[in-house]
Amino acid sequence: MFQHETKIRVRYAETDQMDVVYHGNYAQYFEVGRTESIRQLGFTYKDMEAMGVVMPIVEWHAKYLRPAHYDELLTIRTILKELPDDHRIEFHQEVYNESEKLLTVGRVVLYFIDAATKQKTSMPEVLKAKLLPYFNA
Amino acid sequence: MFQHETKIRVRYAETDQMDVVYHGNYAQYFEVGRTESIRQLGFTYKDMEAMGVVMPIVEWHAKYLRPAHYDELLTIRTILKELPDDHRIEFHQEVYNESEKLLTVGRVVLYFIDAATKQKTSMPEVLKAKLLPYFNA
Amino acid sequence: MFQHETKIRVRYAETDQMDVVYHGNYAQYFEVGRTESIRQLGFTYKDMEAMGVVMPIVEWHAKYLRPAHYDELLTIRTILKELPDDHRIEFHQEVYNESEKLLTVGRVVLYFIDAATKQKTSMPEVLKAKLLPYFNA
């Protein structure tokens, strides 16, 4: 299993008049979580796009248990339970507040797509090699 | 069953560098769909908040089948399959492009919450009365 | 002078915890105003990009006089005082609420840029021809 945590400070712009983070903004929080988890491996999503592979979201799910508020320093946990062996990758994501309360749990499915042909492809070997150590028995 | 359709034009701001609508922006599209579906009944979500009832999102799910592009005039279909009899309401939502291709299917669960006490409440009677005719056998 | 008005309904996502539209969202409102003003001429910004001309914003200015609130139906007025004869175009923009109160006044400068060469270019002739009648003495 590969797991990573990053911090995000809630912006004023991200709140709504219910005085909490607008639910749609968690898409960005999860995105930042995934991006930083890959960076920690010594690779970046930007590198992947430069290699001609893009990763559109095909499924996004979240349960909102507790609200997040302005200026809170959230922890985004990004979890990869399985190393993908085809075009599909599934992340689990969790958001915690400063009191370590679980606010949101999510699941995001993305595909590896060849940007030139628009066809499904698989995870670039360079990334796979970096993830492999986390999945060895 | 209650069903409603509204149109949304994709804004430039809503695209990302993959040349499609950023997946997180569908939260806003679905929101507009729900809002307009209630308005069509002769009630508004704004009225409901003025009555002291708010509707936080507790679950949000979408499958992204095809991308939406800049300037497309999307159709947002909002479907209420069951009339809620407690604090929970579940909407089904679909997004179609101008060629009537289905782009996205979603499911959103919200709670009716008393803004003052923060406790669960039920759908205001005024809204229930307007929805009832759609659910009579 | 060329002038155009379009309507925008304030989305919940666009409010912040001050119970008003977050100031940064007026960039989108102004964008929609400009886009619809061009569409009314029988041309679209999308067409222009398809022709290889993009229009990055080089300057953006707004004065916020009064706030906009959730669910208000705003009027966005887009004004072109001068027909550009080089790469620079300047729009004046105003936002009114349903009581016809002026909320925001803005000024946006964009350049016509050749997407392929990244060099400054001028307004496509097809658009200029459509605007010309508004500027004849």
Place this chain on the structure above:
Amino acid sequence: MFQHETKIRVRYAETDQMDVVYHGNYAQYFEVGRTESIRQLGFTYKDMEAMGVVMPIVEWHAKYLRPAHYDELLTIRTILKELPDDHRIEFHQEVYNESEKLLTVGRVVLYFIDAATKQKTSMPEVLKAKLLPYFNA
């Protein structure tokens, strides 16, 4: 003069199909810059709202000199040239990319408003005391 710098990583959501940061998103970048500049003083904007003072934006201006791209680590410089002595405060803001190129220069005017009475007020003394050392001759 009071000056502060903070870093922001460009999110995918913040790009548009021109492959650059959408101009409207700089409102959030500037906001983060101001927020972090106050935090560095040992005070927060959140504290100020808790004291019953809010700071709506009344004027926002930016010149966009060069674009910002996905995943770039931007530096937001926030500058207070004068210590306000009434309800008005003006920040100068600059955005630099990793090559220390100046991308955007801005100027933002905010008012100190009493949240209860909606009347203009002045900077809370606790914040003024923290800023004063930067403005002594």
